[in-house]
Amino acid sequence: MQTAPAGAVLLWTDGSGMDIFLQQIINGLVLGSIYALVALGYTMVYGILGLINFAHGDLVMVGALVALTVLQAFFGSTLPVPLAIACATLAAMLVCMALGVTMERVAYRPLRRAPRLAPLITAIGVSILLQYSAALVWSKQYISLPEILKPEQFTVAGATFTDLQVFIFLLACGLMAALLWFIKHTRLGKAMRATEQNADVAGLMGIDINRIVAFTFLLGSALGAVAGVMVVLYYGLGHYYMGFMLGLKAFTAAVLGGIGKVHGAMLGGLLLGLIESLASGYIGDLTGGVLGSNYRDVFAFLVLVVVLVFRPSGLIGERSGERA
Amino acid sequence: MNRIQSLAAGWLFAAALIMQGCSKEEPPKPAPKAEAPPQETVVKIGVASPLTGPQAHIGIDIKNGVQLAVDDANAAGITIDGKKIKLELVAEDDEANPTKAATVAQKLVDAKVVAVVGHFNSGASIPASKIYSDAGIPQISPSSTNPKYTQQGFKTTFRVVANDDQQGPVDGKFALEKLKAKNIAVIDDSTAYGQGLADTFEATVKAGGAKVAAREHTTDKDTDFKAILTKIKGKKPDLIFFGGIDPQAGPMIKQMGELGIKAKFMGGDGIQTPNFIKLAGDAAAEGAMASMPGLPKDQMPGGMKFLEKFKAKFNADVELFAPMGYDAVFVFIEAMKRAKSTDPAKFLAEVAKTDYKGVIGPIAFDDKGDLKNGPVTVYAVKGGKWDTMEVVTPGGAPEAKPADAPAAAEPAKAAEPAKK
Numbered sequence: 001m002q003t004a005p006a007g008a009v010l011l012w013t014d015g016s017g018m019d020i021f022l023q024q025i026i027n028g029l030v031l032g033s034i035y036a037l038v039a040l041g042y043t044m045v046y047g048i049l050g051l052i053n054f055a056h057g058d059l060v061m062v063g064a065l066v067a068l069t070v071l072q073a074f075f076g077s078t079l080p081v082p083l084a085i086a087c088a089t090l091a092a093m094l095v096c097m098a099l100g101v102t103m104e105r106v107a108y109r110p111l112r113r114a115p116r117l118a119p120l121i122t123a124i125g126v127s128i129l130l131q132y133s134a135a136l137v138w139s140k141q142y143i144s145l146p147e148i149l150k151p152e153q154f155t156v157a158g159a160t161f162t163d164l165q166v167f168i169f170l171l172a173c174g175l176m177a178a179l180l181w182f183i184k185h186t187r188l189g190k191a192m193r194a195t196e197q198n199a200d201v202a203g204l205m206g207i208d209i210n211r212i213v214a215f216t217f218l219l220g221s222a223l224g225a226v227a228g229v230m231v232v233l234y235y236g237l238g239h240y241y242m243g244f245m246l247g248l249k250a251f252t253a254a255v256l257g258g259i260g261k262v263h264g265a266m267l268g269g270l271l272l273g274l275i276e277s278l279a280s281g282y283i284g285d286l287t288g289g290v291l292g293s294n295y296r297d298v299f300a301f302l303v304l305v306v307v308l309v310f311r312p313s314g315l316i317g318e319r320s321g322e323r324a
Numbered sequence: 325m326n327r328i329q330s331l332a333a334g335w336l337f338a339a340a341l342i343m344q345g346c347s348k349e350e351p352p353k354p355a356p357k358a359e360a361p362p363q364e365t366v367v368k369i370g371v372a373s374p375l376t377g378p379q380a381h382i383g384i385d386i387k388n389g390v391q392l393a394v395d396d397a398n399a400a401g402i403t404i405d406g407k408k409i410k411l412e413l414v415a416e417d418d419e420a421n422p423t424k425a426a427t428v429a430q431k432l433v434d435a436k437v438v439a440v441v442g443h444f445n446s447g448a449s450i451p452a453s454k455i456y457s458d459a460g461i462p463q464i465s466p467s468s469t470n471p472k473y474t475q476q477g478f479k480t481t482f483r484v485v486a487n488d489d490q491q492g493p494v495d496g497k498f499a500l501e502k503l504k505a506k507n508i509a510v511i512d513d514s515t516a517y518g519q520g521l522a523d524t525f526e527a528t529v530k531a532g533g534a535k536v537a538a539r540e541h542t543t544d545k546d547t548d549f550k551a552i553l554t555k556i557k558g559k560k561p562d563l564i565f566f567g568g569i570d571p572q573a574g575p576m577i578k579q580m581g582e583l584g585i586k587a588k589f590m591g592g593d594g595i596q597t598p599n600f601i602k603l604a605g606d607a608a609a610e611g612a613m614a615s616m617p618g619l620p621k622d623q624m625p626g627g628m629k630f631l632e633k634f635k636a637k638f639n640a641d642v643e644l645f646a647p648m649g650y651d652a653v654f655v656f657i658e659a660m661k662r663a664k665s666t667d668p669a670k671f672l673a674e675v676a677k678t679d680y681k682g683v684i685g686p687i688a689f690d691d692k693g694d695l696k697n698g699p700v701t702v703y704a705v706k707g708g709k710w711d712t713m714e715v716v717t718p719g720g721a722p723e724a725k726p727a728d729a730p731a732a733a734e735p736a737k738a739a740e741p742a743k744k
Binding site (some may be wrong): 017019020023024027028031106107110113114121122125129139144147151153155160245276277278279282284292293294296 | 336376380538539542543545550551552555558602606
């Protein structure tokens with residue numbers, strides 16, 4: 001994190017202070033947890049299939065819109081808010097899991113032995129299909145969340161944050177910890193790791209590859225759905241195109257951390273969130289006003305390029321010869 | 325098996341491409357032509373605005389205003405040079421995208437419209453205006469406020485609202501004199517409109533002695549402003565001014581509340597919509613201010629009647645610029661009547677000579693195509709609704725009598741605003 005120390009120096013002279021720095025960190029961590037959850041979907045699928053599932057961001061979008069619809073339906077009813085949110089999350093997860101498994105079965109499984117380019121293009125096609133199907137179902141307008149949440153604010157050391165932010169961050173961390181535990185300590189997790197290492201040999205060892213792959217998609221989609229619900233709760237908005245940029249950033253995060261590794265996705269996600277937040281806040285000061293905060297995406301992708309030049313397999317990726 | 329599967333995948337992909345292509349088009353539904361009695365000539369009027377996307381509520385509102393005008397005019401019967409005319413509306417969706425706007429403009433020109441009401445965004449009107457100018461088709465924008473739109477030297481560009489060279493200074497003066505703001509942060513959405521308005525506002529407040537603590541940029545697609553707002557929070561401003569449209573402004577003011585920023589919030593016509601309050605939530609939107617070229621709708625000469633007619637026909641409240649779209653159609657009809665022709669080459673000159681009393685007030689254009697004496701009103705959100713604070717008329721006698729509502733102010737050069 002190169003920007004932090006430089007930023008810290010500037011802000012003492014700038015006078016804006018530690019509280020603003022802390023605030024940006026908090027913003028970055030929350031944003032980063034959302035990126036991390038989505039990045040997990042990318043990284044798990046890549047680890048097992050060697051495929052970059054471009055449609056994953058749009059899957060998150062579908063989850064978000066389903067959750068929005070459910071929450072809008074519950075608005076005004078006597079159902080307590082946490083229960084409504086839980087129902088919305090469940091609905092989103094069910095829809096996303098179904099979509100994810102269908103995607104895999106229809107679009108990717110037949111191309112498992114095809115040259116690498118074929119499933120890649122198919123993924124782009126599925127992405128477009130999901131976007132415009134969503135536009136047909138939900139229209140192209142922004143859909144807003146009804147006012148069901150009134151987040152309480154806390155101020156610590158001058159930085160203001162809400163209980164919603166804390167909830168999102170803790171939930172994301174909890175889910176990631178649960179995933180790590182699952183992969184490490186259960187038989188299914190072991191089977192996933194084995195398939196990742198060498199699918200053919202794992203098949204020879206008696207693992208049903210098709211089921212493991214389908215399960216990976218299931219898991220990734222479920223996490224993506226939760227991320228979608230978080231986005232909806234945090235920003236209060238959803239629309240058919242929101243998956244594109246989110247997916248791109250999450251994919252970037254996965255690559256940044258080291259694609260194929262679950263730890264990498266988590267690290268990459270949090271890191272990218274922090275970089276974006278700090279860059280947004282401090283680019284103006286760092287460049288003397290030449291570049292504004294609207295260059296923060298440029299900055300984020302620039303960091304990606306630099307990391308890949310020096311460490312092509314990502315920050316904690318292993319240098320493996322076969323996988324590109 | 326593999327070949328069949330890859331063929332299927334290929335068809336799926338092709339189907340996806342076709343779906344994408346289909347959903348982008350807005351097939352216009354022309355009114356049946358041949359049914360009209362043989363003497364009636366059909367004359368096409370085009371309207372271009374974002375009908376899909378985050379700003380669609382404003383674009384559809386404009387289209388509805390124009391539709392209402394076309395229907396009213398047809399119902400009353402139009403006679404030009406002794407011939408009966410029937411108006412037909414050709415509506416196109418420019419998605420608030422400058423590139424799409426140029427495509428849509430060409431489409432309208434090819435459809436042989438005689439006049440265009442559009443576009444909504446300055447960023448769309450400006451590229452489109454070149455195409456209309458080349459074809460000699462008069463264009464009245466109901467809403468574009470960037471000064472460049474009429475400064476390109478085209479004879480076909482007009483607007484029925486004040487431009488940002490008036491709106492920016494009105495906002496700036498309001499901030500300096502009424503809000504007594506000394507430390508101001510300015511954000512824009514990097515579009516022609518947003519950046520232009522923010523620039524004129526910034527120039528005005530700087531000239532007035534206030535400090536501009538921060539100048540930030542976002543885009544017209546963003547929804548996360550926490551980083552920018554956090555940076556601004558550190559500068560402790562009394563006022564945050566946003567040049568942009570309500571899909572950004574709504575979340576922005578909401579996030580301001582979440583970050584505990586106590587500054588006041590002000591914007592231009594792009595945020596002065598009911599949708600802004602809906603997106604921000606009543607609590608967060610309370611106290612937000614916005615300027616809007618034009619009189620308050622209830623003070624417009626034809627305002628109340630228009631609001632009722634609009635609600636009855638479309639079952640929706642007027643969002644923002646529908647009355648301007650409505651008047652634009654009648655400006656064209658009057659010009660055609662005076663020129664005794666529906667040929668754009670002939671009635672274009674008459675459009676420039678317009679002197680028409682419309683729903684929004686008197687409409688006359690200066691030599692560039694800007695509205696003469698266009699008023700600008702400043703509103704504030706009170707109790708979940710936009711309330712009039714002040715009406716500023718540049719030069720000329722005040723036209724509308726003040727409404728009896730206590731919050732309304734008299735339209736005069738230096739108006740007395742109702743204190744918040």
